[in-house]
Amino acid sequence: MAKSLFPSYVRPGILRPGLLLLALLSLHTLQAQELRVNVTVNSNQVSGTNKKIFTTLQNSIKEFLNGRRWSADVYAPAERIECNMLLNLTGDVGDNVYKATLTIQATRPVYNAGYMSSLLNMQDNNLVFRYVEFQPLEFSDNRVVGNDPLSSNLTAVLAYYAYIILGLDADSFAPRGGDPFFKKALNIVSNAPDGKDITGWKPFEGNRNRYWLQDNLLNVKFSRFHDVMYQYHRQGMDVMYDDMTKGRGAIMNCLNMLYAVYQDIPNSMLMSVFFTSKSEELQKIFSKSPPQEKSRAVQLLAQMDVTNASKYQQMK
Known part of the structure; x- marks a missing residue:
């Protein structure tokens, strides 16, 4: 596991005062990019198309996500957020337009442990989306829709999830640290590409889509969730190496808040x-806890x- 240059995995922009000098002295070794995304494009369900185009697409997405600066923060190479994205092409509509599903995973390192905690899955x-081989993947926060809505939809979706990942990661290191990123995701939703085949950006298109995720993340009714993200990771997971009981107790408190x-x-x-990302981890955390605590967690x-x-x- 890549270890942060800063003790306790404090992210850039969230440095304790005592670490500022270290950060300045090390600045020449730092890189701006925040994400390290492993990208896979699966085209098994698409036939009659030159497969080379999908290799080009895969490389273009990887460069778009990993080579772009998504924030003003400076990240050390070891602090880049580990992610996986699987673009599974499910159909060729014609005119270089494809239907697909996108699986997104992101993790966060746990202090003093060779363990990565899931932030998003x-x-x-x-x-x-529309994709023509070698066409540049372009995105601007100020002009999300671009010139062609179908072409812009791919980069809008990728940028949206980049901001969601950055927000969840920042939430886990500082109270309400993710708000600036969630607001950028909201900007994408508010200015998203529009067209008869484009879906996922509007509230009336379902109750489990991009609109509702960013809505929940910025809705005051879910303010406790952000407290949970911080306490779960910084006061729970990050202290478990030194004090398992204390760390597990903090996570128990998070369950009460949730x-x-x-x-x-x-x-x-x-x-x-949240639970799709954390269910397996929570089972492991409470499987060996004292009976009373375990019973409450299961409940x-x-x-x-x-x-x-x-x-x-089954943990009972």
Whole structure:
């Protein structure tokens, strides 16, 4: 696992005062790019097309995500956020237009441990885009729609998830640290490409899409969620190496906080996204906890995360 140059994995822009000098002295070794995304384009379901175009597309997406500066922060190479994106092409509509699903995964290192905690693990099933081989992948926050909505839809979706990932990562290192990135995701949603085949950007197109994820992340009703992201990672996961009981207790408190959110707004997209990313980790954390704590964790998790309720029940 790549270790941060800064103790406790403090992200750039969130430095403690004592680390400022170290950061300045090391500035010449730092890189601006924030993401390290492994990109895979799967074209098995598309026939009758020169497969070389999809290799070019894969390389272009990789360069678009990894070579672009997404924020004003400076990241050391070891601090770049580890991500995976799988673009699974499901159909060739014609005129260089493709339908696809996009699977997005991002992780965060845990202090003093060779372990990566999942920040995001989800699939977007509503992607359609135009791509002509060697066409540049262009994106501007000021002109999200571009000249051709179908071509711009690909870069808008990629940029949207880049900001979501950066926001969740920043939330895990500083209280409300992700707000600037979530607002950039909102800007993309508000100015998204529009067309008869383009979906996923509007509230009436479903209750599990790009609109609702950014809406939940910026909605005051979910303010406790951001407290959870910070406490879960900095006061929970990051202290477990030194004090397992203390770290697990902080995560238990996070479950209580999430339950308060759940009671107010059950079946939200944000809660679903959180538990899809964290369910396996939570099972491992509480599987060896004291009986009373384990019983409480199982009770809360089974109610909030019905999809994995049977797995939690097995921890009893």
